[in-house]
Amino acid sequence: MMQMKTVGVVTTGGDAPGMNAAIRAVTRVATAKSLQVLGFERGWEGLLTNTFRHLTPRGVGGIIQLGGTMLHTARCPEFKTEEGLQKAVHTLNLNKIDGLVVIGGDGSFRGALDLSKRCETKMIGIPATIDNDVYGTDETIGFDTTVNTAVTEIDKIRDTAISHERIFIVEVMGRQRGFLALTVGLTVGAEIILVPEDHCELSEVVETLKENSRKGKKAGIVVAAEGCGKVIEIAQVIEEETGSEVRLSILGYAQRGGSPTARSRLLAILFAEKAVNLLCEGQGNRAVGLRNGEVTSIALEESTSGTKPLNKNLLKLADMLAT
Secondary structure, X not given: OOOOOEEEEEEOXXXXXOHHHHHHHHHHHHHHOOOEEEEXXXXXXXXXXXXXXXXXXXXXXXXXXXXXXXXXXXXXXXXHOHHHHHHHHHHHHHOOOOEEEEEEOHHHHHHHHXXXXXXXXXXXXXXXXXXXXXXXXXXXXXXXXXXXXXXXXHHHHHHHHHHHOOEEEEEXXXXXXXXXXXXXXXXXXXOEEEEOOEOOOHHHHHHHHHHHHHOOOOOEEEEXXXXXXXXXXXXXXXXXXXXXXXXXXXXXXHHOOOOOXXXXXXXXXXXXXXXXXXXXXXXXXXXXXXXXXXXXEEXXXXXXHOOOOOOOHHHHHHHHHOO
């Protein structure tokens, strides 16, 4: 078995609170095992341009509480080309990278899998995305932080909704998946939750809000994932059909930032330790994850080919609680 000497770390795709905690933990666990750690900057771009910094225990001090990623991240269309992948392979070979820890979402994992087919560097994926849509893990780094950020803002919005007897439509992130909208909607007591996985006719939304009005509920919160359509058009239809005042609030990129919660930090630390241990055991092409309370791993190929199911029973529960 090849002895692990040098480990690379890269954060790719969208940033998520807790990425810095993961970088810190990978660096310190790897250093404790006498490994050298190189942090490639600006995502896959760093591998194409051979841009990196040596990461040391002192160099990653004071970042555990910071959102974002100290290594930065950026879109890199070139990486998806054969020429780009070969540049990345050259960088890995040039720096004698034995193992590469890729911190990101499912798109990042697919990139790592493509890269693994062209080099001998062992790839380990650490799931970090606010969408919580990575197959093979019950939860991703950053999801808990984003949920809490959205809940805090919507709780404030509800105060105004009740005071003015208005309906508020709050858009949260989630172009393709509704894990964030579902969890946020359930925990803020939203009257209606809209997710891409469960198409809901606008007429049903209108009728529900009318029924709520007949019950004496003059205010309401509709939480919608951004992948459910143009919320401004939804707001206009609701206002026209119900006669209620409707306001729109788009939480936007504030959901990505902020200091990671204790939960997001803990997952980052546990996932990082698992990732380094897998590499030291000679294992590669694995994706770390949390399953039934246990930190484990699955094949990277399995993670990228699977689709994480949304628990639609929680939508039924939310409807029950909103009556």
